[in-house]
Amino acid sequence: MNNDWKSYQPLLVPAIPDLHDISVYEKNNGYQALKKILSDAKTWNPANVINEVKTANIRGRGGAGFNAGLKWSFMPEPDGKPRYLACNGDESEPGTFKDRKIFEFNPHQFIEGAIIAAYAMQIEVIYVYIRGEYRPFVQKLQRAIDQAYEKGYLGKNILKSKFSVEMYTHMGAGAYICGEESSLMESLEGKRGYPRVKPPFPAQRGLWGRPTTINNIETLANVPLVMNHGADWYLAIGPSTHPGPVLYGISGHVNRPGVYEYPAGMNIMTLINEVAGGVRGGKKLKALIPGGSSTPPLRADMLEGVTMDSDSLRQAGSMMGTAGMVVLDEDTDMVELIWRISYFYDHESCGQCTPCRDGTGWLEKTLRKIKDGNGEMRDLDLLLAICYRMEGRTICALADAAAWPVRYSIDRFRDEFEKKCKKTVYAVA
Amino acid sequence: MADTYTFDAKDLAEIKKITDKYPEKQAAVLPVLWYAQDKFGHTDSSVQQLVAGTLGVPEAHIRGVVSFYTQYYENPMGRNVLDVCTCLSCQVCGGYDMLHYIEEKLGIKAGETTPDGEFSLQSVECLGACGYAPMLQVTNDKFVNHLTREKVDKLIDDLRAGKQPEFESNPMPQHEKGS
Numbered sequence: 001m002n003n004d005w006k007s008y009q010p011l012l013v014p015a016i017p018d019l020h021d022i023s024v025y026e027k028n029n030g031y032q033a034l035k036k037i038l039s040d041a042k043t044w045n046p047a048n049v050i051n052e053v054k055t056a057n058i059r060g061r062g063g064a065g066f067n068a069g070l071k072w073s074f075m076p077e078p079d080g081k082p083r084y085l086a087c088n089g090d091e092s093e094p095g096t097f098k099d100r101k102i103f104e105f106n107p108h109q110f111i112e113g114a115i116i117a118a119y120a121m122q123i124e125v126i127y128v129y130i131r132g133e134y135r136p137f138v139q140k141l142q143r144a145i146d147q148a149y150e151k152g153y154l155g156k157n158i159l160k161s162k163f164s165v166e167m168y169t170h171m172g173a174g175a176y177i178c179g180e181e182s183s184l185m186e187s188l189e190g191k192r193g194y195p196r197v198k199p200p201f202p203a204q205r206g207l208w209g210r211p212t213t214i215n216n217i218e219t220l221a222n223v224p225l226v227m228n229h230g231a232d233w234y235l236a237i238g239p240s241t242h243p244g245p246v247l248y249g250i251s252g253h254v255n256r257p258g259v260y261e262y263p264a265g266m267n268i269m270t271l272i273n274e275v276a277g278g279v280r281g282g283k284k285l286k287a288l289i290p291g292g293s294s295t296p297p298l299r300a301d302m303l304e305g306v307t308m309d310s311d312s313l314r315q316a317g318s319m320m321g322t323a324g325m326v327v328l329d330e331d332t333d334m335v336e337l338i339w340r341i342s343y344f345y346d347h348e349s350c351g352q353c354t355p356c357r358d359g360t361g362w363l364e365k366t367l368r369k370i371k372d373g374n375g376e377m378r379d380l381d382l383l384l385a386i387c388y389r390m391e392g393r394t395i396c397a398l399a400d401a402a403a404w405p406v407r408y409s410i411d412r413f414r415d416e417f418e419k420k421c422k423k424t425v426y427a428v429a
Numbered sequence: 430m431a432d433t434y435t436f437d438a439k440d441l442a443e444i445k446k447i448t449d450k451y452p453e454k455q456a457a458v459l460p461v462l463w464y465a466q467d468k469f470g471h472t473d474s475s476v477q478q479l480v481a482g483t484l485g486v487p488e489a490h491i492r493g494v495v496s497f498y499t500q501y502y503e504n505p506m507g508r509n510v511l512d513v514c515t516c517l518s519c520q521v522c523g524g525y526d527m528l529h530y531i532e533e534k535l536g537i538k539a540g541e542t543t544p545d546g547e548f549s550l551q552s553v554e555c556l557g558a559c560g561y562a563p564m565l566q567v568t569n570d571k572f573v574n575h576l577t578r579e580k581v582d583k584l585i586d587d588l589r590a591g592k593q594p595e596f597e598s599n600p601m602p603q604h605e606k607g608s
């Protein structure tokens with residue numbers, strides 16, 4: 001990776017003043033990808049667009065890293081009845097604050113990407129689900145959508161073609177679980193956000209029982225890049241197994257926190273020390289949560305040579321998640337930290353599945369006991385046993401997301417946990 | 430009490446615009462609850478009844494939705510609601526210090542409302558402003574970032590005087606000149 005990053009020019013959120021305004025976006029090559037497709041619908045029929053996006057291997061930026069084009073190809077043949085695209089702007093995984101940059105600074109690139117996705121999957125209605133706490137950002141996106149309608153990029157017969165699509169925003173109201181794709185659909189249908197049992201998958205039965213694709217906002221903002229420059233060009237940015245630009249949200253104990261855009265596969269220590277200005281106060285680095293609260297924390301000594309892409313992070317013992325990196329200095333109390341993460345998941349569990357509803361509660365209670373100095377050594381075994389009973393046994397992945405940070409932290413910071421536990425002495429009767 | 434809350438013709442026209450976005454009326458439950466909360470300040474049982482009647486959705490369903498999502502106020506709140514983030518990045522960057530400072534300053538605990546009805550205070554989960562910690566959100570709207578005691582003092586004075594915070598833009602550091 002060396003020093004190439006220093007000359008990197010952002011592609012998802014370029015440094016162009018007022019780019020959120022449609023006329024500025026148009027002047028900077030905006031809506032060209034859409035025009036190119038619609039003006040040459042023979043070359044760019046839906047199947048070819050899907051293939052191009054699939055070849056580009058845009059890994060989903062919502063957390064799971066699934067190839068976007070491949071996901072699009074799961075949509076069944078149109079049958080004349082409605083089909084939907086749901087764009088996921090729930091952005092609630094602690095440590096994640098990147099999609100809001102797109103809403104604020106470059107909403108049209110996302111809108112253009114979503115329109116192209118709708119064209120490729122022959123969809124006529126797009127919903128953009130945004131967390132309720134982002135109300136000011138919903139308003140910003142709505143203004144951009146209104147502009148796109150005025151200019152004929154949305155609505156009936158887009159750019160005088162046969163293609164029509166509507167785009168609506170839908171605001172959540174405070175529930176992390178609604179970022180899970182099937183919960184998001186329930187919420188869009190006006191219900192409590194209870195995740196659905198899969199299968200059937202959304203492409204078979206999604207919103208109102210109709211074929212639906214769910215993509216993250218940043219994922220869709222990558223689409224115009226691929227269609228403008230081609231899959232090969234895109235694949236050359238970062239590692240080809242996990243290519244393209246990434247919005248890295250860096251927070252915690254660094255001198256210059258914020259969202260930075262660089263190619264995927266950036267060296268983690270470069271991001272912490274050079275991009276974000278190093279650990280603040282001259283402190284030593286203790287640990288990193290690489291991709292949002294559910295991704296297992298890595299100790300500083302585990303970060304040597306590790307890069308921000310799914311393969312490298314998997315080998316290191318964690319995951320890419322949302323690339324929301326939380327940097328922790330030597331003074332961080334890992335027990336307090338993990339307790340607070342468990343508190344979060346306990347608060348956010350929707351309560352449908354017993355292992356999750358009860359498990360998140362017991363993790364929180366047990367960790368609270370330990371952090372308050374009342375823990376016993378056997379509580380650590382209890383925590384691991386609870387994790388084991390949660391993982392892979394529930395309707396959605398929230399239970400796993402809650403268990404991983406606990407399981408891996410006990411393993412990686414064991415002495416810190418033990419120090420807070422009294423020894424348990426069993427009397428031999 | 431229920432009849433103190435009504436939607437007038439203008440409201441109903443707005444609600445029609447909302448329901449038109451969806452193939453069925455139930456899908457409008459969240460946005461219409463938002464609309465009602467903007468108008469009445471909360472979504473207590475009388476407001477829930479009104480929304481249920483307007484959309485033709487069972488009241489029990491509306492109650493279920495209101496109680497599932499944290500941003501709907503099931504009971505009237507203070508005129509200003511301060512939601513202080515204490516989760517993850519805010520936790521490690523002084524979120525709890527800010528929460529405790531505000532508790533002391535207002536003389537209430539998180540989850541309470543001041544006797545004059547001016548402020549409600551809550552400790553909340555991640556609001557998606559991790560790089561700008563510690564931070565809080567004012568009444569489901571503007572984010573106030575990089576909190577310090579001085580900034581909190583000023584915010585509370587402003588809010589008492591009826592002045593809402595401005596939108597704070599947090600540019601990408603790469604975009605700023607000289608970096």
Ligand SMILES: Cc1cc2nc3c(=O)[nH]c(=O)nc-3n(C[C@H](O)[C@H](O)[C@H](O)COP(=O)(O)O)c2cc1C
Pocket residue numbers: 059060061062063064065066068088089090091092093176177178179180181182214215216217219220396397398401
């Ligand atoms: C508990 C939970 C919460 C999630 N929250 C989000 C979220 O806030 N935003 C998001 O884009 N994806 C979230 N996801 C992932 C979505 O289910 C889905 O995989 C994603 O939106 C698909 O888009 P992508 O393939 O473009 O990444 C969450 C998943 C789980 C299990």
Ligand code: SF4
Pocket residue numbers: 177194195348349350351352353354356357394395396397398399
């Ligand atoms: S795993 Fe948890 S959040 Fe997911 S459906 Fe089950 S109870 Fe709900």
